Amino acid sequence: MATPSAVATARREPAPRRPGSGRNTELVLVLGAVAIAVFGYVEVGVNIDGQAPPDAAGYGAALGALALFTHGVIRWKARYADPLLLPIAVLLNGVGLVVIYRLDRATGRNHAAPTQLLWSTLGVALCVAVVLLLRDHKILQRYAYLGALGALVLLVLPIFFPPVYGSRIWVTVGPLSFQPGEFAKILLAVFFAAYLAVHRDSLALTGRRIWRWELPRGRVIGPVLLIWVAFVGVLVLETDLGTSLLFFGLFVVMLYVATARSGWIAIGLLLASAAAVTVGWLSPHVHSRVQDWLHPLGSIAAGQGANQIAQSLFAFAWGGLLGEGLGNGHSILIGFAAKSDFILATIGEELGLVGLLAVFLLYALLVGRGIRTGIALTDPFGRLLAIGLAALIAIQVFVVAGGVLDLIPLTGLTLPFIAQGGSSVVTNWIIVALLVRMSDIARRPPLPAREA
Amino acid sequence: MARDPQRPGISTTGRRAGTFCLVLTVALAAQATRVQFFNAETYNDNPANQRTTIQRYAQPRGNLLVGADPVTGSTATGGRYDYKRTYTEGPQYAAVTGFSSQIFGNTQLEGTEDALLTGTDNRLAGWALWDAISRKQSPGGDVYTTISKAAQQAAVQGLGNQKGAVAAIEPGTGRILALASTPSYDPGSFAGSAAADQEAWNKLQADSNQPMLNRALRQTYPPGSTFKVVTAAAALANGVVTDINAPTGAPYPYVLPGTTTELVNDTSSCDQPNLDLDTAMTLSCNSVLGYLGVQTGLDKMVSMAQKFGFNDARLDIPVRAARSNFDTSMNQSQVALSSIGQFDTAATPLVMAMVAAGVANNGTVMYPQLVDKLTKSDGSTIQLMKPHPYQQAMSPAVAGQVQQLMTDVVQNGTGRNARIAGATVGGKTGTAQHGVDNSGVPYAWFISWARPTGSTDVPPVAVAVVIADSEATDVTGGGLAAPIAKSVMQAVLGGNG
Numbered sequence: 001m002a003t004p005s006a007v008a009t010a011r012r013e014p015a016p017r018r019p020g021s022g023r024n025t026e027l028v029l030v031l032g033a034v035a036i037a038v039f040g041y042v043e044v045g046v047n048i049d050g051q052a053p054p055d056a057a058g059y060g061a062a063l064g065a066l067a068l069f070t071h072g073v074i075r076w077k078a079r080y081a082d083p084l085l086l087p088i089a090v091l092l093n094g095v096g097l098v099v100i101y102r103l104d105r106a107t108g109r110n111h112a113a114p115t116q117l118l119w120s121t122l123g124v125a126l127c128v129a130v131v132l133l134l135r136d137h138k139i140l141q142r143y144a145y146l147g148a149l150g151a152l153v154l155l156v157l158p159i160f161f162p163p164v165y166g167s168r169i170w171v172t173v174g175p176l177s178f179q180p181g182e183f184a185k186i187l188l189a190v191f192f193a194a195y196l197a198v199h200r201d202s203l204a205l206t207g208r209r210i211w212r213w214e215l216p217r218g219r220v221i222g223p224v225l226l227i228w229v230a231f232v233g234v235l236v237l238e239t240d241l242g243t244s245l246l247f248f249g250l251f252v253v254m255l256y257v258a259t260a261r262s263g264w265i266a267i268g269l270l271l272a273s274a275a276a277v278t279v280g281w282l283s284p285h286v287h288s289r290v291q292d293w294l295h296p297l298g299s300i301a302a303g304q305g306a307n308q309i310a311q312s313l314f315a316f317a318w319g320g321l322l323g324e325g326l327g328n329g330h331s332i333l334i335g336f337a338a339k340s341d342f343i344l345a346t347i348g349e350e351l352g353l354v355g356l357l358a359v360f361l362l363y364a365l366l367v368g369r370g371i372r373t374g375i376a377l378t379d380p381f382g383r384l385l386a387i388g389l390a391a392l393i394a395i396q397v398f399v400v401a402g403g404v405l406d407l408i409p410l411t412g413l414t415l416p417f418i419a420q421g422g423s424s425v426v427t428n429w430i431i432v433a434l435l436v437r438m439s440d441i442a443r444r445p446p447l448p449a450r451e452a
Numbered sequence: 453m454a455r456d457p458q459r460p461g462i463s464t465t466g467r468r469a470g471t472f473c474l475v476l477t478v479a480l481a482a483q484a485t486r487v488q489f490f491n492a493e494t495y496n497d498n499p500a501n502q503r504t505t506i507q508r509y510a511q512p513r514g515n516l517l518v519g520a521d522p523v524t525g526s527t528a529t530g531g532r533y534d535y536k537r538t539y540t541e542g543p544q545y546a547a548v549t550g551f552s553s554q555i556f557g558n559t560q561l562e563g564t565e566d567a568l569l570t571g572t573d574n575r576l577a578g579w580a581l582w583d584a585i586s587r588k589q590s591p592g593g594d595v596y597t598t599i600s601k602a603a604q605q606a607a608v609q610g611l612g613n614q615k616g617a618v619a620a621i622e623p624g625t626g627r628i629l630a631l632a633s634t635p636s637y638d639p640g641s642f643a644g645s646a647a648a649d650q651e652a653w654n655k656l657q658a659d660s661n662q663p664m665l666n667r668a669l670r671q672t673y674p675p676g677s678t679f680k681v682v683t684a685a686a687a688l689a690n691g692v693v694t695d696i697n698a699p700t701g702a703p704y705p706y707v708l709p710g711t712t713t714e715l716v717n718d719t720s721s722c723d724q725p726n727l728d729l730d731t732a733m734t735l736s737c738n739s740v741l742g743y744l745g746v747q748t749g750l751d752k753m754v755s756m757a758q759k760f761g762f763n764d765a766r767l768d769i770p771v772r773a774a775r776s777n778f779d780t781s782m783n784q785s786q787v788a789l790s791s792i793g794q795f796d797t798a799a800t801p802l803v804m805a806m807v808a809a810g811v812a813n814n815g816t817v818m819y820p821q822l823v824d825k826l827t828k829s830d831g832s833t834i835q836l837m838k839p840h841p842y843q844q845a846m847s848p849a850v851a852g853q854v855q856q857l858m859t860d861v862v863q864n865g866t867g868r869n870a871r872i873a874g875a876t877v878g879g880k881t882g883t884a885q886h887g888v889d890n891s892g893v894p895y896a897w898f899i900s901w902a903r904p905t906g907s908t909d910v911p912p913v914a915v916a917v918v919i920a921d922s923e924a925t926d927v928t929g930g931g932l933a934a935p936i937a938k939s940v941m942q943a944v945l946g947g948n949g
Contacts, residue, residue, distance in 0.1 A: 204459060253472070257465040297498065306500040316487045317495030318503050330503055353488040357481055364477045371470035375463050383462045387469055394473035398480060407483040 022083030023075050029087035030071050034064045037094025040326055044102045047327030062117070063094055066124050073128050078440035082373060085439065088366045089417060089432045093120050093425065095359070096418035098326065099346050103339045106332040112339055112420050119422035123429030130433035137438050141381045144194030148227060151187035154180035158238060169240040178423035181243040182414075185392055186430060188247060189254075193385035195223070196258035200380065204259040232275065239285060242399055242413035248272060249395040254388045258380075286409075293409035308334055308342065312404045316348035316356075323352030339420040341412050344404050360401070363416070367394040370435050376442035386438050389431050502532075507589070509533035509554060514569040514592030514829065516549050516561055518599045524549060533645060537562075542638035544608050547617075547631045547666045548599055548822065550771070551639030556653060560666070561595060561822065562639075564770040568593040568826055568834075575826075575834045591829040598627035598824045598837070602943035603913070607632035610936030615921035616896075617667035619801040620940050623809035623901060624910040625839040626818030628769065630940055631802075633667040669773045672798035673918050676884030678897045678929070679793030680741045681807055684733060685854050686756035687744040689846040696853050699726040706739035708785035715742045715788060718883075733857040734865030736881060738792045745791020746784050753791060754780050759843035760810055760817055761803040769802070769822045776803040793882060801916040804899045806842070809914035811858065812878070812901035815851035817842040862900065869934035870900050875945055877902040878911075879937065881929030893921055898933035902941040913944035 038060035045053035053059070067090045074081050097120065101113035134140075140147075157180050158169050170177050196203070228251055232244055252268035255261075280286045291298065296309040306314065315331040318324065329349035334342045348356045370390025374383045393416055400419075403410035414424040487495070495501060512526035512535050523545045525538040537552040539545070550560020558566050567573040569592045576590035600620075607618035611634040620630035641652040656664050665671055687693045693700055704725040705714040715738050717723055722737035732740035745753055754763075757778035761767055765775040776799040782790060789795035802820060810817035819842040826835040846854070858878030861867040867879040879900030886892045896919040903911035917933040917940075 253469050257462060257469050260460045260465045297500075300498065300500040306498075310498075310500065313487055314495050314498065314501040314503065316484065317492040318501075319488055320492055321489060330506055333502060348484065348488060353484055356484050356488070360477055360481055360484070364474065367473045367477075368470060371466055371473070375466045380462065383466065387462075387466045391469060391473060394476055398476040401480050402483070405480065405483045405487055407479060 021079045022081075023071075023079060026074070026083035026086055027071055029083065030067045030090055031064075033087045033091035033094060034060065034067050036091060037063055037098055040095060040098035041101065043325065044098060044105065044327040047325050048102075048105055063090075063097075066121060070124055070128055073131055074436060077131055078436055080440045080443040080445070081436040082369050082439035082443065084365060084369050085432055085436050088362050088369075089429065092359070092362055092366075092417035093123075093429075095347070096343070096415075096420075096425075099343055099350075099418065100339055100420050102327055102350070103332060103343070103346060105327070107338075115422070116420055116425065119425050120429075122422070123426040126426060127429040127433035127436075130430060131436055134434075134437050136441065137382050137385060137434065138379060140190050140385070141194045141197070144191045147187035148191035151184035151191070152227075154184045154187075155238075169238055169243065179414075179421065180423070181240060182421075182423040182427040185243075185246065185250070186389075186427060186434075189250060189385060189388040189392060191227070192251065192254045193381050193388055196254055197380040197384055200258040203255075204261055239283065240412075241279070241286065241289075242403075242411035245399055245411055246392070246395055246413060248275075249399075250388060250392055253391045253395075254384055257387050258384055289409045289411070293406060296406045306333075308337065309404075309406055309410060311335065312342055312345040313406055315345040316405065319349035319352045319356075321353050323348075323350050323355055326350045337412075340414055341400060341410075341419065342404050343419045344401055344415055347418075359418075360397075363393065363397045367391075369439070373435055373439040373442050377438060382438055382441070386435060386442075389434060393428075393431065505554070506532060508570050509535050511535065511571060511589060511591060513537055513552065514571070514594045516545075516565075516569075517594060517596045518545065518548075518601050518604065521601070522594075524552075529644060531645070536645075537640065537643040539638065539640040539643075542640045543636035544604065544632075545599070546636045546639050546664075547633040547668050548597060548604070549639060550666075551643065553639070553642050553649070553653070554645040555649060556642060560771045561597070564768075565595045565823070565826070568595065573834075576828055593829060593834065594827045594831075596824040596827065598622075598629065598822055599631065600629040600944060602946065603630040603940050604632060606630070606939040606943040607917075607936065608634065608636070610917075610939050611919075614919050614932075615661065615667075616917065616919040616933075616936075617671070617801045618915065618917050618936060618940060619668045619805040620913055620915045620944070621805045621809040621818075621820055622912060622944075623813035623818065623914045624912075626809070626820045626842070627824070627837070627839075628802075628820050628822045629913060629944060630915075631668045631822070633665065633669075635661050635663045637663040667918070667920065668801045669769075669771060670800070672774055672776055672800050673895045673897075673920065674797060674884040674886055675793040675799040675804055676882030676895065676897050676929070677736045677738075677741075677793055678804055678807070678880045678882035678899045678916075679791070679797055679799070680733060680736065681811060681854060681858065681880050681899065682757055682760060683741050683745045683748070683753070683791040684729060684857055685811065685846050685850060686748045686753050687729070688850045688853050689756065690748050690752050692744060692747045693729050695728075696730045696857060697728050699728055700732070700740060700744060701726060702732070702740040702743040704739055706743050706788075708742070708788050709746060710783060711785050713785070715739045715792075730857055730860055733880070734860050736861075736866050741792050742788035746788050748791075750780075750782055750784075750787050753787060754778060756845065759845040761806045761842065762799065767802075767820075769820050771822065773802050774800050776800050793884060801918050804897070804916035804918075805914055808858075808879075808899040808901050808916060810843075810845045811851055811854045812903075812911040812914050813851075814848040814910065815844060815846040817845050858900070866928075866930045867898065867900065867934055869930050870898065870938045870941075872902060872938060872942055872945070874905055875902045875941070876905050876907075876911075877938075877941065879934065881934065883928045894927050895920055896927050896932040897929045898937045900934070900937045900941065902945060904945060913941050915940050 041059055042052045042056050100116050104113050157171050161171050169179050169181055255264045292309050299307040311334040331346040331349045332338055367390045370386055374386030377383045396413055396416055400413040400415050402408040414421045416428045515522035516524045523540050526535045527538050529536050533554050550562040552558045552562040571590040571592040576593050603620050607630040618630055618632040621628055637656050642649040707714055717738050719735055722735050727740050762776045762778040767773040779796045786795050790797045806817055819840050821837055824837050825833050827833050855878050862870050862877045862879045866881040870877050870879045882897030884895040899916045901911040901914040915937040917936045919932045
C-alpha cells in the first residue's frame with residue numbers, strides 16, 4: 001500500500017501555499033486587454049481613414065467599464081478565482097469586436113460590430129449573474145437530466161425553421177437569430193459530467209468481458225449512448241457537422257477522463273470514422289468539403305476561380321509573418337462567412353503569423369487554466385465539468401481554425417469569443433463564468449480551523 | 453465502490469486531456485506556419501489571388517515623361533483597384549509608352565519599366581530591409597524618355613492618316629527622339645477594368661488597320677532602295693569602290709548571276725554601263741548597286757548589315773525591336789537583289805534609322821535608347837542613360853564618303869523633297885514593291901540625317917520614315933516619306949537653334 005499512496009502524493013498538486021488571490025494581477029491584465037483592444041480599434045481607423053475613429057474613446061470606455069465591472073464582481077464574490085480567465089476572455093472578445101468592425105468597414109454594412117457589442121454585453125451580464133447566483137457548481141449536478149432534455153429540445157428546435165446556408169442550425173425570431181446548439185453544448189457538458197461522475201467506476205470496471213474488451217453493463221452505458229445517438233442523429237439531419245464533431249469530441253474526452261479506459265478512444269475513433277464515411281457517402285455537401293480540403297486550389301485548376309478555402313489560404317499567406325496591419329488586408333474576398341467561420345483569416349492576414357500564434361496561445365492558456373481548475377478541484381463532478389468545458393473550447397478552436405487553415409475538412413463553427421454571433425459569444429461568457437466560479441472554489445485556501 | 457489501484461485518477465487523465473488539447477494547438481500553429489511562412493509565396497503568386505493586382509493598383513503609378521512633362525497620369529477609380537492609368541496625349545505617344553491596363557497588362561515602356569513604375573523595384577526602397585519588414589510600399593518611380601516633344605509631334609502630324617511609322621535617333625548618342633506609328637490608339641481607353649474598357653479593347657483588336665501594332669519597332673518592311681546606303685558602305689569599306697566619282701565597272705544591262713534576268717532600273721538615266729557610285733546613288737540605280745553587292749560578296753554584305761542592327765533578335769531599347777533580316781545564305785543573284793533591299797531583306801524603321809545614324813556618326817552605330825533616366829518619385833536619379841556604341845560599322849573616312857553620297861541624293865537626286873534651308877541634309881529614298889506581282893501599294897521609305905550648314909559636328913538627328921499604305925496616287929519615297937523626315941529634322945534643328 002505504501003507505494004501507490006506515495007505515487008498519489010507525488011502526483012497531487014503542490015500543497016496550497018496560501019497564494020495571493022491574484023485580484024490585482026487580474027486588474028492589471030484586464031486593463032492591458034482593454035488597452036490592446038482600443039489600440040486595435042484606433043489602428044483600423046488610422047489605416048482606413050487616416051485618423052482614429054471618433055468614437056474610440058467611447059468604445060474604450062464601454063469596454064473598460066464592462067471589464068472593470070466584471071472584475072469588481074469577481075473581486076467581491078469569487079476572490080480566489082483564477083486571475084487569467086477574465087483578462088483572456090476580455091482580450092479575445094475585444095479583438096473579435098475590432099476585427100468585426102474592420103470587416104464592417106469593408107462590407108459597407110456597419111451594424112455587425114455594434115450588434116456584437118450588444119451580445120457581448122449580454123454575455124458579460126450573464127457571466128456576472130452566474131458568478132453572483134451560483135454559489136457552488138455542485139448544484140448543477142441536480143439538474144443534469146433536466147439540462148440534457150433542454151439541450152435536446154434546443155437542438156431539435158431549428159428543424160422547424162428555414163435553413164441558412166444549407167444548415168438548419170438557426171432559430172429566427174423577427175430580427176433576432178441564434179444557434180441553439182451553442183447553448184446546448186454547456187448543458188451537454190453538465191450532463192456528461194454529472195452522469196460520468198456517478199457512473200465512472202461502473203463504466204470502467206464492470207461488465208461482460210468479450211475477448212480482450214470489458215464491456216460495461218447495458219443499463220450503465222445505455223442512457224449515454226442513447227442520448228449521444230439522438231444528438232448526432234439530429235445534427236446529421238441538420239447537416240451541422242461542426243457541432244456534431246464538437247459534441248463527439250467532448251463525449252470521448254470526458255469519457256476517457258472519467259474512466260481512464262483508452263479503449264473508449266479506440267471505440268470513439270472507430271465510430272467517428274464509420275459516421276464520417278457514411279455521412280460523406282450520403283451527403284454530397286460533406287463529400288465536396290472533403291474534396292476542398294484535399295485540393296484547396298482545385299477549383300482554380302478547374303477554371304472556377306478560388307473557393308472559400310483557397311481565398312482563406314491566400315489571406316493567411318498574404319499576412320506572412322507580421323501581417324498587413326489592421327484594415328490593410330483583403331480578406332473580404334473570402335465572401336459571406338468572413339465575419340464568422342473565416343474571421344481567423346482576417347487575423348492571419350492583418351496581424352500575421354505572430355498575431356495568429358498569439359491568439360492560439362491565448363486559447364491554449366484559457367484551456368490550460370480550465371484543465372488546471374479541474375485537476376485542482378476535489379469533487380468528481382466539478383473536475384469533469386471544468387475539464388469538459390476546457391476541452392469544448394480547445395476542440396471548437398481546433399475544428400474551426402483547422403478548417404479555415406485547411407488542416408482538416410471545413411465543418412463550420414464559430415471561433416470562441418472572436419467570431420460574429422450572439423449565441424456563441426454569450427455561451428462562451430457563461431463558460432468563463434463557470435470556470436471562474438469553479439476556480440474560486442478550487443483555489444480557495446482551506447479554512448484556518450482545519451489548517452490548525 | 454470498487455477502486456482499481458491500477459487505474460489512474462482524474463488528475464492524471466485530466467492532464468492527458470490537457471496534453472491532447474496542447475497537441476491540437478501545436479498542430480494549428482504548425483499548419484499556420486506552413487501556410488503563412490513556408491508556402492506563402494506559392495499562394496501569393498497564384499493567378500487566382502487578386503491581392504497582387506489590388507496592391508499594384510493601390511497607389512498612383514509612376515509617370516513616363518517627355519522632356520519635363522509627364523505624358524501619363526493616374527486617376528482614382530473608387531473601385532477595388534484604386535488607381536488606373538491615364539494618358540495626356542495617348543495616341544501621339546502610344547508607340548513610346550505602350551499601355552498599362554488593369555485587364556490586359558503592360559506593354560512597351562509601361563511593361564519593361566513596370567517594376568519601377570509600380571514601386572516594387574528594389575532601388576526605390578529607402579531602407580530595403582526595413583521596408584521589406586514593415587511592408588512599406590514605395591511610391592512608383594518616374595521614367596524620363598529620350599523623346600523630343602517637337603520631333604514626335606512633327607512625326608505624328610507628318611504621318612497623318614497614312615499607315616506608317618517614323619523612328620528618329622540622335623546619331624551621337626543613340627537617343628531615340630521620335631517613335632511614331634499610325635494609325636495609333638488611345639491606351640487610356642482600356643486602362644481600367646470596366647465593361648467599357650473591355651469594349652474599347654475588343655474594338656481595337658478587331659480593327660483591320662491594326663492600330664495597336666507598333667510599326668516603328670515591331671514591324672519589318674522590305675527597305676527597298678534605302679538599303680543601298682548599306683551596300684555602298686560595304687563596297688567602300690571593303691575596297692570594291694575607292695573613289696565615289698570613279699567608274700565602277702558595273703555593266704549594263706546587268707544580268708543576275710546564274711540567270712537570264714536583267715536587273716531593271718526605275719529611271720532610264722541609269723541604263724548605261726560603268727556609272728560612278730555617286731551618280732548611281734543619286735539616281736538610285738538598281739543595276740549598279742546590285743552589281744556592287746555581288747562584287748562585295750555575301751559575307752561582307754552580311755557583316756555590314758549586321759553592324760547596323762540586322763539579324764539582331766535581341767535589340768532592346770529597352771523595349772525589344774523585331775528582328776530585321778538580311779539572309780546569311782544566298783546565291784549571287786539573291787545577293788544582288790538583297791543588296792537593293794529586295795528578296796528577303798526586311799527592316800524595322802528603327803534599324804533603318806540606325807543605318808542613317810551610323811553613317812552620320814562617322815561610322816559608329818550607337819545603341820538606340822528610349823530611356824533617358826529613372827528617378828524616384830522625389831526626383832532623385834536612380835539610373836542615368838549612358839550612350840554606348842553598338843558597332844563600329846565603318847571607318848570615319850568611309851563614313852565621310854557615304855555622307856557625301858547621301859548629301860548628293862538630297863541635293864541633286866531623288867531626295868530633293870528633304871532639302872532644308874540652312875542645313876546640310878543627307879538622305880536616301882526607297883520605294884519597295886511588294887505583293888503578288890508587285891500589286892500592293894509600294895512601301896515608301898526615306899532615311900536621312902541633317903546638321904546645320906557649316907557645322908562639322910555629328911548631325912543632331914537621323915530619321916527613318918516608312919509609309920506602308922497611302923491614298924496618294926504617286927507613291928514614292930521621295931514624294932511621300934521625305935517631307936515627313938524633313939519636318940522631323942526641322943523640329944530637332946529648330947530646337948537646337
